[in-house]
Amino acid sequence: MILIKNADVYAPEHLGLRHIVMGGGKLLYIGQTLPTLADEFDVTVIDADGHMVTPGFVDSHTHMTGGGGEAGFSTRVPPVPMSKFTRAGVTTAVGLLGTDDLTRNTESVIAQVYALREEGFSAYCYTGGYHLPPTTLTGSVKSDIVFIEPIVGVGELAISDHRSSQPTLNELLKVASEAHVARLMTGKAGILHLHLGDGKRGLSLIREALSEAEIPARTYNPTHVNRQKTLFEEACELTKHGCWIDVTAFETDGEGYEPADALLRYMSTSLAQDKLTISSDGGGCLPSFDGCGHMTKMDFADSSAMTDVFYELVDDGHNVANFLPFFTSNVADVMCFQHKGRLIQGLDADVLIFGENKRLKHVIAQGRLHIKNGETLLKGTFE
Numbered sequence: 001m002i003l004i005k006n007a008d009v010y011a012p013e014h015l016g017l018r019h020i021v022m023g024g025g026k027l028l029y030i031g032q033t034l035p036t037l038a039d040e041f042d043v044t045v046i047d048a049d050g051h052m053v054t055p056g057f058v059d060s061h062t063h064m065t066g067g068g069g070e071a072g073f074s075t076r077v078p079p080v081p082m083s084k085f086t087r088a089g090v091t092t093a094v095g096l097l098g099t100d101d102l103t104r105n106t107e108s109v110i111a112q113v114y115a116l117r118e119e120g121f122s123a124y125c126y127t128g129g130y131h132l133p134p135t136t137l138t139g140s141v142k143s144d145i146v147f148i149e150p151i152v153g154v155g156e157l158a159i160s161d162h163r164s165s166q167p168t169l170n171e172l173l174k175v176a177s178e179a180h181v182a183r184l185m186t187g188k189a190g191i192l193h194l195h196l197g198d199g200k201r202g203l204s205l206i207r208e209a210l211s212e213a214e215i216p217a218r219t220y221n222p223t224h225v226n227r228q229k230t231l232f233e234e235a236c237e238l239t240k241h242g243c244w245i246d247v248t249a250f251e252t253d254g255e256g257y258e259p260a261d262a263l264l265r266y267m268s269t270s271l272a273q274d275k276l277t278i279s280s281d282g283g284g285c286l287p288s289f290d291g292c293g294h295m296t297k298m299d300f301a302d303s304s305a306m307t308d309v310f311y312e313l314v315d316d317g318h319n320v321a322n323f324l325p326f327f328t329s330n331v332a333d334v335m336c337f338q339h340k341g342r343l344i345q346g347l348d349a350d351v352l353i354f355g356e357n358k359r360l361k362h363v364i365a366q367g368r369l370h371i372k373n374g375e376t377l378l379k380g381t382f383e
Contacts, residue, residue: 007053011343012324022349025367056091056350058331064095067284080283082380088303091350091365092122101129130158131165145182153191161197217242226262239275249305280306
């Protein structure tokens, strides 16, 4: 059991000073009265001393098996160890495949999900990858989502990108329909998570899908939407129809909106504030290509990039309650993680405790201290 006292709680709405008790991996109590707990419970007590306490971040776009490979086999990124997530304040991650959905497959992503779970971390995944037909475990997207518990959707299917399989409208609709029906059968997210490249077509394929078919708008979930300014404006328009859109915590070299800027621009609009999320692309390759498709440079993403965006917004004095949902509750909602993303009695005990400099000090995942006073207590098997 863990008792956090004197916490300035953002749940993500600002509750003010509260005390929190957790045990068995769940939040047992959040209240203004400091509870008295018997010594027999062997409670770990953490005094937040009036500092900020939030839900753990939910990172819905990670290459937990490692991404890359666009510049040869030697550029395949290794799997992401657990502490790479927890040190960034990420307590729940969703894994996926990108360009390389051949040497890596659905089986390898599921295996990594199970490995992270065994180590004490909340992990889920998508089936499929950049290309069609999608790589699956059971033979179809729908049966993967229905029968494989960690699989919550399909993605990241690439559109408007020279690395995509150039899906047609009918091909897109078939995958989306399978994801949607699987959602109806299971209560899972059932989303089609769409990688957006730099192509001129932008989000036109999604707009066609919305106008031509009956599949609900919430099924389509485009990511990397801040990579170009016009693409971001297109994406914001989609939220009016009911789509969730995802900003990526990467640098855009002036071609798009930097992630903090994108969040602030969205916050300044009258658009539904629950329809935007941010993710890290952690473990993935961040390549740049010339007009002929040749790689000109590459970098690799880390979940800490998302946390750096959070720090930037905090340091600039923006209201935490306004942007924290982009990292927590909004992500939990689109992913249908009803037990994540909020500090409410009965939900999972995934908690971040910040220090005097408003930087992460303690990270609790599934009710266990992973990071204490900035030091990693729990590591992955091979760390």
